[in-house]
Amino acid sequence: MVQQVMRTHGAGSVSVDDVGNEVTVAGWVQKRRDHGGIAFLDIRDASGLVQVVADPAQHPAVDDLRMEFCVRISGEVTNRPEGTENTELPTGLVEIDAREVEVLSPAKALPFMIDDRTDVDELIRLRHRYLDLRRPRMAANLKARSRATAAIRRTLDQEGFLEVETPTLINSTPEGARDMLVPSRLRSGEFYALPQSPQLFKQLLMISGVERYFQIARCYRDEDFRADRQLEFTQLDLEGAFWDREAVFETIEKVLSSVVEELRGERVETPFVRLTWHEAMNRFGIDKPDMRFGMEIVDLTDYLGDTEFGVFKSAIESAGTVRGINAGQQDWSRARADELTEQAKGLGAKGLVWMVVNDDGTLRSPIAKFLSDNEIESIKKVMDAGPGDVLLVAADRWKTAVEVLGGLRNELGRPDNHDELAFLWVTDFPLFEEAEDGSITFSHHPFTSPVDIDEMRVRPEAAISNAYDAVLNGVELGSGSIRIHDPDVQRQVFEILGIDSETAERRFGWFLEALEYGTPPHGGFAFGIDRLVMVLQNEASIREVIPFPKTQSGVDPLTGAPTWVEAGQLSELGVGLTPEAKARQTADE
């Protein structure tokens, strides 16, 4: 460690071994407890907390000390008097008997307490993020992030990976998420885009013979915020040549295990559980299932073939399905039923059927009278339902039915912490999906290889891709795929996507040409480091593991970004404001 001239010890490192020695610590006043003839100061620095004892009569400066003053204190380390040890504190057996107390820098009255116990409005925390980051929880999150990236680099270095930086001023592609744009001054009127991912550059690196590449890459997507989404975020991006899916899985499992071990001290069971996309949808109604609890979706269609109940009947007759979940013991009321029905409707259902199993085995349900004894017995049996269990049933086309139940399953069963970890691979995603306007779009990205090229040509809507997601506790960590390395296949995919060959050449010609020079088969993966650290630190939002995040409206409350810029800057860039934007600017200034 580098020697420091200002202090001899970190506050948290003072121990019984130092008793009798003169030490100097420097840090912040966490708390002052003044008893008149004797005063206690808790001094906090990055290493921890130590108690200082001072006689205010001898140290007038102690009278002036307030919370978060930055101070330097010298004194002798002593054992605490018997009975006054603090077992909660790592340094609680000792204290520093102050000889010298020096204020390095005073602090104003604080906008909020530097304390994990108080729950402060996030806007106020962000406005004074430098104070918020002094809180032990936030300091621990910063540290966890740093250790996570260190573990990633260590692991990948051992595996022979090369860390390569790719540009962040690149060309815009209209597919996928909205690009963050940066106007060019030297070519006024033209724009760079910030990368949504280093996708094409890492594929170029495979063509370049790098073979094993990784990057801890800042990525940008100009879409609306969520608890787990910011405009900019950090991904571990990696790619390997001559790789098949198993090589990708093995590498990512190694990396994720090393991070979990670093932050949690736990071993992760590998290989991870695997589900195909279809299986995930069928059993959990979502492509990122939280595997920490059961409540799996059950297919009831076969047991209701002759049902009298119109909703079920018409669903089955129109090639739909009837599915249910056993939600187990729930506080059940009419209000709760209405609430969940509303939620089901929000997820696309036309309604929701609920049933509660009575102690005598009969069903309490608005539709009980439409069901035969046989049907009731079959439903109870296949759903493994006992007295008191709440059963929720949806009848619709397959995708809607499972998605509705998947949403309710998460609502009803998902743990509200991340104490337990459940990793999962979801494989065999559809290659394409139908867009809102009925056109075909890719479900991963257009550089993902199909499992079966002939099938892709004949029945694109049924084609399976070599794409896969990593999921942790119902959080999508990231995704990857085996890429297309054959330029002809790449051209065919563009064609199926409705990108005519002229457009494809204009936009991706440079990439298609690169593929023509002996491209090795390759594949890779990228996962969100923010999300991973969020889960491992048991946080509900990635903002808690990002030092300076933005609010839902894209504003940084600390610096005020984004801001208006001088008209001269704009004209140099060949950029103008719309009348609406100008009006807003005038109102602002």
Next chain:
RNA sequence: GGGCGCGUAGAACAGUCUGGAGUGUUCGCCGGCCUGUCAAGCCGGAGGUCGCGGGUUCAAAUCCCGUCGUGCCCGCCA
């Protein structure tokens, strides 16, 4: 673009449903007392555009409309 919630002292809240004087709690802040605390304790004090604008009313923190900010979600996120 849409749905729902929140906005009261420096901070966290109660009060809003059922209109009646800015009414209260905890922490912080200021002053005083206090020699073993560790979320110290005791006494006293200061501190308010009830987010903002409009409306209803004799009377609005409270009811209505709008607006801004913020959070969760849907859409969106290759």
